[in-house]
Amino acid sequence: xxxxxxxxxxxxxxxxxxxxxxxxxxxxxxxxxxxxxxxxxxxxxxxxxxxxxxxxxxxxxxxxxxxxxxxxxxxxxxxxxxxxxxxxxxxxxxxxxxxxxxxxxxxxxxxxxxxxxxxxxxxxxxxxxxxxxxxxxxxxxxxxxxxxxxxxxxxxxxxxxxxxxxxxxxxxxxxxxxxxxxxxxxxxxxxxxxxxxxxxxxxxxxxxxxxxxxxxxxxxxxxxxx
Amino acid sequence: xxxxxxxxxxxxxxxxxxxxxxxxxxxxxxxxxxxxxxxxxxxxxxxxxxxxxxxxxxxxxxxxxxxxxxxxxxxxxxxxxxxxxxxxxxxxxxxxxxxxxxxxxxxxxxxxxxxxxxxxxxxxxxxxxxxxxxxxxxxxxxxxxxxxxxxxxxxxxxxxxxxxxxxxxxxxxxxxxxxxxxxxxxxxxxxxxxxxxxxxxxxxxxxxxxxxxxxxxxxxxxxxxxxxxxxxxxxxxxxxxxxxxxxxxxxxxxxxxxxxxxxxxxxxxxxxxxxxxxxxxxxxxxxxxxxxxxxxxxxxxxxxxxxxxxxxxxxxxxxxxxxxxxxxxxxxxxxxxxxxxxxxxxxxxxxxxxxxxxxxxxxxxxxxxxxxxxxxxxxxx
Numbered sequence: 001x002x003x004x005x006x007x008x009x010x011x012x013x014x015x016x017x018x019x020x021x022x023x024x025x026x027x028x029x030x031x032x033x034x035x036x037x038x039x040x041x042x043x044x045x046x047x048x049x050x051x052x053x054x055x056x057x058x059x060x061x062x063x064x065x066x067x068x069x070x071x072x073x074x075x076x077x078x079x080x081x082x083x084x085x086x087x088x089x090x091x092x093x094x095x096x097x098x099x100x101x102x103x104x105x106x107x108x109x110x111x112x113x114x115x116x117x118x119x120x121x122x123x124x125x126x127x128x129x130x131x132x133x134x135x136x137x138x139x140x141x142x143x144x145x146x147x148x149x150x151x152x153x154x155x156x157x158x159x160x161x162x163x164x165x166x167x168x169x170x171x172x173x174x175x176x177x178x179x180x181x182x183x184x185x186x187x188x189x190x191x192x193x194x195x196x197x198x199x200x201x202x203x204x205x206x207x208x209x210x211x212x213x214x215x216x217x218x219x220x221x222x223x224x225x226x
Numbered sequence: 227x228x229x230x231x232x233x234x235x236x237x238x239x240x241x242x243x244x245x246x247x248x249x250x251x252x253x254x255x256x257x258x259x260x261x262x263x264x265x266x267x268x269x270x271x272x273x274x275x276x277x278x279x280x281x282x283x284x285x286x287x288x289x290x291x292x293x294x295x296x297x298x299x300x301x302x303x304x305x306x307x308x309x310x311x312x313x314x315x316x317x318x319x320x321x322x323x324x325x326x327x328x329x330x331x332x333x334x335x336x337x338x339x340x341x342x343x344x345x346x347x348x349x350x351x352x353x354x355x356x357x358x359x360x361x362x363x364x365x366x367x368x369x370x371x372x373x374x375x376x377x378x379x380x381x382x383x384x385x386x387x388x389x390x391x392x393x394x395x396x397x398x399x400x401x402x403x404x405x406x407x408x409x410x411x412x413x414x415x416x417x418x419x420x421x422x423x424x425x426x427x428x429x430x431x432x433x434x435x436x437x438x439x440x441x442x443x444x445x446x447x448x449x450x451x452x453x454x455x456x457x458x459x460x461x462x463x464x465x466x467x468x469x470x471x472x473x474x475x476x477x478x479x480x481x482x483x484x485x486x487x488x489x490x491x492x493x494x495x496x497x498x499x500x501x502x503x504x505x506x507x508x509x510x511x512x513x514x515x516x517x518x519x520x521x522x523x524x525x526x527x528x529x530x531x532x533x534x535x536x537x538x539x540x541x542x543x544x545x546x547x548x549x550x551x552x553x554x555x556x557x558x559x560x561x562x563x564x565x566x567x568x569x570x571x572x573x574x575x576x577x578x579x580x581x582x583x584x585x586x587x588x589x590x591x592x593x594x595x596x597x598x599x600x601x602x603x604x605x606x607x
Contacts, residue, residue: 003326007312014314075310079371082274082306083327084299223278 004085004093005100012063012101021062022105028055033112043120045113046130046192052109053188056138057166061159063098064145068219072153087219095146095212102138106131126194133191136204140184141166143211150218227252227409228273228379233282235268235433242268243433245282250426252378255405257420258413259531260430266413267307269430270381273411274304287378300329303372303408307383309364313357317348317367320356324371342374346400362393369400373408380404382412386419398423417528431535444530454523455494455503458485460516466492472509475502489518 012018032051037043071077080090110131116122144165149158166185173180180186184207187200228250235243243265250256258266271277273284275295283290289297312320321339330338343352346366351359356367365385372380385401386394401423404410414420420427421441429437429444437444459466470476475496482491496502503520510517 003323007315007323007326011312011314075306075308076312078271078276078304078306078310079324080327082276082299082302082304083324084296084329085327086296223276 001089001093001096004080004090005097008094008097009100012097017062017066018101021059021101022108024059024062025052025055025105026108029109029112037116043116043122044192045116045122045127046194048109048112049130049134049192050189052134053137053185056134056141057170057185058163060138060141060145060166061148061162063101064142064149064162065155065159067094067098067146067149068215069149069153069155069158073155081219081223087216091146091212091215091219095143098142098146099139102135102142106135106138123194126192129194129196130192132196133188133200133204136201136208137184137188140204140207140211143208143215147211147215147218150215227254227287228411229283229285230269230273231283231285233269233272233279233284235265235272235277236280241433243272243279243430246430246433246435247282248428248435248438250409250411252409253405254426255401255410255412255424256426256428257424258411258428258430259415259417259420260413261415261535264430265433266430267383268433270304270383270411270413274302274381275299276304301378303328303374303377303380305368305372305380305382305385307387307413309368311356311364311367311371313355316353316355317359317370318343318352320367321348321370321374325374328375328377330375338375341376342370345373345403346370347396362389362396365389365393365397366400369397373404376407378409380408380410382410384413384415386414386416394419417531429531429534437530437534441530444534447530447533453496453500453502455496455506456519456521456523457492457494457506457517458489458519459492459510460489460518463514465513466490466510466515469506469509469513469515473502473505475500493523 012021029048029052032055033048036048036051068077071080081087110127113122113124113127141162145158145162148161148165149155151161152158169183170185173183173186181203184204187203190197190200230246230248233243233246234241246265246269258269260266268277272279273286273291275291275298278292283292285291286298287301289301291298312323315323318339321342322335325335325339325342343349346369348363348366348370351363356364359367369382369385372382382401386397389397398419401410401412412420412423425440427437427439427441427444428435439447467479467481470479477495477497480493480495482493484490494502494506501522503522506520507517
């Protein structure tokens with residue numbers, strides 16, 4: 001797994017993808033920071049992550065859309081799948097590499113906590129719970145994006161599928177209230193209030209594990225139908 | 227080393243590979259020959275464990291690909307068709323990554339990478355990005371990825387496709403150098419290449435193995451027991467064709483064409499593999515025919531391939547389905563007969579057992595009665 005993780009992480013840094021993801025996120029996050037702090041004089045660090053979750057919904061595919069579809073299109077999938085490495089280690093390696101990029105992005109957002117700390121007294125505990133919840137949401141998003149990427153060799157289709165499902169998860173509960181437990185982004189609302197809800201944490205973790213498993217199954221299944 | 231037993235790969239009703247079986251021994255260089263879409267890559271992909279066969283088993287060095295894929299993959303170095311590479315990596319990084327994927331221990335990795343780079347002649351470009359290399363070098367990088375860690379088996383899918391003649395020769399020499407330490411399987415539709423490199427040829431057509439033999443034997447089979455001579459002669463009096471009467475071994479003389487210098491070209495078929503060139507020379511001299519050129523024609527692997535592939539009957543899908551159905555029916559019939567035979571055998575065995583028990587019972591009864599009588603007699607006495 002470590003070999004795949006290292007290679008994937010390096011690929012994110014050697015190609016523009018990693019920089020586009022981090023750059024886009026920080027740019028939009030900064031715009032929201034500027035608007036909320038200077039126009040509305042709100043000094044909460046955690047509230048910024050409501051906007052952060054919205055940004056994440058739209059930019060996660062930048063990180064995930066190429067994960068398996070590019071390998072499949074270029075034929076490098078053959079190199080990985082004919083090596084003695086297990087499919088599980090391949091999937092986990094790729095997943096954790098994307099998670100590492102996400103972790104770096106989140107760490108960069110912490111500079112705004114420093115700025116706010118200079119002007120006011122934001123709570124570090126609430127900030128950490130928010131960051132934790134946000135990371136869990138990001139992992140769930142990455143896992144689904146990875147699953148979508150394993151379904152097709154076309155990166156655009158993987159991207160559209162990922163954003164489409166995220167938007168559906170966001171808005172469908174408004175139309176069908178029964179679908180509320182499936183809305184990952186709405187679940188995040190509790191974390192910026194300083195509440196670490198077990199239900200939400202378990203849902204995020206379960207959703208992530210499910211998507212990782214589905215990706216493994218898709219790749220395993222393709223061996224017999226390829 | 228590699229045993230492929232009754233392997234089929236089915237996509238819906240379509241068979242990409244149908245019921246193929248062959249064995250490859252250790253140290254052999256084997257060539258897969260076949261037209262595009264014949265099933266060469268599918269077979270290779272099944273051996274590497276990249277795709278699963280629908281039916282049949284593949285054993286690599288004693289391990290079943292289906293049950294012990296990791297053990298099998300550890301022994302195989304695979305160079306896929308189209309040389310897929312990671313273009314954001316340098317040559318050295320790519321080969322190192324392949325070494326890591328192949329679970330080569332950290333201590334041995336550096337040396338293994340250096341060896342693979344050296345063997346494939348990539349030292350000069352090892353720090354270049356793979357995307358900036360020429361096609362020939364990309365092919366070499368892909369090969370370095372396959373040979374790193376010295377796997378026992380090398381599977382090379384179309385290793386020379388798209389290369390210029392010089393690069394083709396270089397890659398061929400490289401493959402020949404693997405002969406000492408590896409079992410090599412390579413696929414190609416360039417017949418001369420297979421003929422030069424391989425000791426054994428497996429011809430696949432429409433998903434079926436149609437021939438497994440050495441290139442020499444296949445070439446011999448293509449011509450059969452006849453021999454062919456090609457002659458260019460100066461024959462002003464048109465006497466050449468009368469030569470058939472004086473040389474009994476000649477089966478047929480075919481006129482090919484008259485050249486610009488009025489010389490004539492003929493193809494002569496002889497009945498046996500006896501060399502008639504000497505006789506031909508003296509008879510032509512007697513007839514006043516001047517031989518400008520005389521060449522003994524040998525069949526190439528290409529002739530053998532064309533003969534084998536084109537001699538195969540063409541079946542429509544319906545006919546194939548019918549054959550499948552009949553095969554299945556035959557299997558069921560056989561199964562039924564076996565079951566019937568087994569039933570009869572059991573019945574017979576039961577009968578015999580019953581008879582044996584009856585005989586034992588009667589024997590016991592008789593001995594009982596005899597002992598009773600003996601007792602009685604003893605009592606009377």
